[in-house]
Amino acid sequence: MAREKVTARRILKMKGERPIVAVTAYDYPTAWIAEDAGVDVILVGDSLGMVVLGYPSTLQVTLDDMVRHTAAVARAARSPLIVADMPFGSYESSVTSAVESAIALVRAGGEAVKLEGGSEYADRVKAIVDAGIPVMGHLGLTPQRALRIGGYRPRARGRGEARELLLDAESLVEAGVFSIVLEFVSEEAAEIVTRRLPVPTICIGSGRRCDGQILVFHDIVGLSRLTPPFAKKYVDARRIMLEALSRYAEDVRAGRFPSEEHVVHAKEPLDDLD
Numbered sequence: 057m058a059r060e061k062v063t064a065r066r067i068l069k070m071k072g073e074r075p076i077v078a079v080t081a082y083d084y085p086t087a088w089i090a091e092d093a094g095v096d097v098i099l100v101g102d103s104l105g106m107v108v109l110g111y112p113s114t115l116q117v118t119l120d121d122m123v124r125h126t127a128a129v130a131r132a133a134r135s136p137l138i139v140a141d142m143p144f145g146s147y148e149s150s151v152t153s154a155v156e157s158a159i160a161l162v163r164a165g166g167e168a169v170k171l172e173g174g175s176e177y178a179d180r181v182k183a184i185v186d187a188g189i190p191v192m193g194h195l196g197l198t199p200q201r202a203l204r205i206g207g208y209r210p211r212a213r214g215r216g217e218a219r220e221l222l223l224d225a226e227s228l229v230e231a232g233v234f235s236i237v238l239e240f241v242s243e244e245a246a247e248i249v250t251r252r253l254p255v256p257t258i259c260i261g262s263g264r265r266c267d268g269q270i271l272v273f274h275d276i277v278g279l280s281r282l283t284p285p286f287a288k289k290y291v292d293a294r295r296i297m298l299e300a301l302s303r304y305a306e307d308v309r310a311g312r313f314p315s316e317e318h319v320v321h322a323k324e325p326l327d328d329l330d
């Protein structure tokens with residue numbers, strides 16, 4: 057289906073217009089499916105480290121990993137906005153490192169970048185935006201900070217963290233983000249941030265009062281090993297794939313595969329070579 061190209065400006069304008077649909081994708085086939093499903097945004101998330109590379113957290117993911125996966129997604133997806141996560145270590149040390157990393161992701165095919173953190177990284181956000189690259193913010197549960205904030209627990213359930221969330225969100229807007237991901241924060245805090253901000257909130261595990269939703273592709277289809285409590289599994293693709301692979305193995309062992317339809321025959325007699 058031919059759809060109109062989604063830009064960062066278009067996402068910004070969707071606030072209050074219609075809900076934004078976002079999903080992660082890490083490779084060519086999953087981006088192709090996301091495109092055909094008509095999603096607005098594909099995030100090449102650093103969750104790929106855990107979901108498709110088997111790492112224990114997102115901290116092991118490198119900029120090279122993100123460049124490679126962003127390029128694969130960009131080759132498949134035409135209409136959705138392609139956002140690339142800035143991995144751990146690619147923006148913390150300096151504003152310059154942040155701009156250089158964002159440029160590498162755009163060269164790979166990203167059309168916007170996302171980075172985790174609030175007012176402490178507002179200078180990075182502003183510099184990347186000044187370089188001409190749209191930036192998506194990411195607040196609440198920030199997995200790259202899991203070591204410091206104590207694991208993958210929900211955030212902003214109390215007044216203190218809710219106020220901090222709002223201040224961080226406002227500082228990101230000031231720095232120029234076109235949208236903000238709110239991960240695993242209370243529905244009440246997410247609603248307040250959503251009402252107070254001029255840019256859309258895209259939520260994961262943060263309730264119903266946001267301008268959009270995002271989930272990890274493999275959680276939706278039942279292909280991830282560690283699934284957060286807030287994800288919804290729409291199909292058990294692991295079961296379907298396991299069944300298919302088991303049948304394949306049985307067929308090979310029983311001599312049922314390949315059969316005549318999967319075979320190519322010689323075009324002249326070869327018996328004399330025998």
Ligand SMILES: Nc1nc(=O)c2c([nH]1)NC[C@@H]1CN(c3ccc(C(=O)N[C@@H](CCC(=O)O)C(=O)O)cc3)CN21
Nearest residue numbers: 103106107199207208209210272275280282283284285
């Ligand atoms: N497959 C997948 N989906 C995701 O949404 C996702 C990832 N991986 N990896 C990166 C982060 C990590 N996320 C997660 C992962 C686990 C919980 C979770 O199980 N929370 C439990 C217990 C947490 C704990 O004790 O550490 C909870 O009830 O809060 C939450 C968010 C969300 N992100």
Ligand SMILES: CC(C)C(=O)C(=O)O
Nearest residue numbers: 080101102103237260
């Ligand atoms: C969960 C989303 C927002 C993310 O950052 C990722 O997939 O890496």
Ligand SMILES: [Mg+2]
Nearest residue numbers: 101102103141
């Ligand atoms: Mg991420």
